[in-house]
Amino acid sequence: MIDTFDATATLEARIRQDPAQFRVLTGDRPTGRLHLGHYFGTLHNRVRLQDLGVEMNVLIADYQVLTDRDVADNLGEHVENLVLDYLAVGIDPARSTVFAHSAIPALNQLLLPFLSLVSVAELGRNPTVKDEIAHSRQAAVSGLMFTYPAHQAADILFCKANLVPVGQDQLPHLELTRTIARRFNDRYGNGTPVFPEPEALLSAAPLLLGTDGTKMSKSRGNAIALSATADETARLIRGATTDSERRIAYDPVRRPEVSSLVLLAALCLDADPQQVADGIGDQGAAALKRTVTEAVNERFAPIRARRAQLAEDRGELRRILAEGNERANALADITLSQVRAAMKHC
Known part of the structure; x- marks a missing residue:
């Protein structure tokens, strides 16, 4: 092998x-x-x-x-x-x-x-x-x-x-x-x-999960497209699956859905996932989703702008x-x- x-x-x-x-x-x-x-x-x-x-x-x-x-x-x-x-x-x-x-x-x-x-x-x-x-x-x-x-x-x-x-x-x-x-x-x-x-x-x-907690895939309708607008990104992340625990932790085995969102924010911020989770702490899933949304939209704004410009000349x-x-x-x-x-x- x-x-x-x-x-x-x-x-x-x-x-x-x-x-x-x-x-x-x-x-x-x-x-x-x-x-x-x-x-x-x-x-x-x-x-x-x-x-x-x-x-x-x-x-x-x-x-x-x-x-x-x-x-x-x-x-x-x-x-x-x-x-x-x-x-x-x-x-x-x-x-x-x-x-x-x-x-x-x-x-x-x-x-x-x-x-x-x-x-x-x-x-x-x-x-x-x-x-x-x-x-x-x-x-x-x-x-x-x-x-x-x-x-x-x-x-x-x-x-x-x-x-x-x-x-x-x-x-x-x-x-x-x-x-x-x-x-x-x-x-x-x-x-x-x-x-x-x-x-x-x-x-x-590491593997990023889709918004429904399963593998992110075009065919499963659970992905955030590179071309998504800031508003579309916010809506998709608001609807993402989390869990009932208020404290945010990076624990991919026990809390895969929350950890995938933490990881996404960390990747966008070039940060350590554990530090991202600790920074949110007891603020709960709503705060986690706000953090992820801001991180994604900031990281991909230049890519989205370039894509929109390129799309004008097919x-x-x-x-x-x-x-x-x-x-x-x-x-x-x-x-x-x-x-x-x-x-x-x-």
Whole structure:
């Protein structure tokens, strides 16, 4: 298995020492606007890596939402909103390649040989796929959703990414990608690896809960979007689940809902969660929610302003995406040529 948090410090040191040796693949499915959990979990880390000088490839996985008719019917809008969120938080299209699945034919062609390298059982026991299926609104599970782990392997390996920022729950996906890379190299590499086995860069950010006390998710309607207004943010936080204890404490095991709100305020304030909780003390949930609202709105005001400004020129968003697609296509074409040569043009 992939090393977890014990290896993260060593990996971070290697990145700082020589960022140019790393190529990252990361991204999101365009199922709705990104939220605060995305920002603290992945987005601000992407900007950090970009600023260190790591080569960044940021995927908009539009083909992977075709299983959801409601999303697919508004896909163009969702894609543009995702580009807006990326640019607003600091992704720089001059230094990071932002691209869409559907525009990269050679990437998607890798799915076929990759599927030949994994079993149905391996796909079926992936815990992330199980979770997606459990929360799907569809009457039946499509083949596209079932093959999602192999498609994600194609996303990562088409550009020869050797570093993938992930959360703990995404490690099984990456492990399958490493398995596919290893099996392809063993079967077709003839002593020369075609693909790297990418490393996991685990996020140090703890999990933020949604306003209902469950995992924050676009699909569950419990998230605070990056693009939310100050008033919308205040309304959502006022309705957040807490508990009956008046004293505010940071105790994620015993009081997860309260602790998640404390953590959100601490992340926005660059403060220690325990200090935030102690500062509120016996003032209760109302005071906690006021603190969180003020912290969120202050932290994200510049991002929201930049997003609103960028939204005025949708043509520029499409131009940025077209340029990213062109760069990604160049990488994908090279990789597919190498794959076909290794497989004797199969």
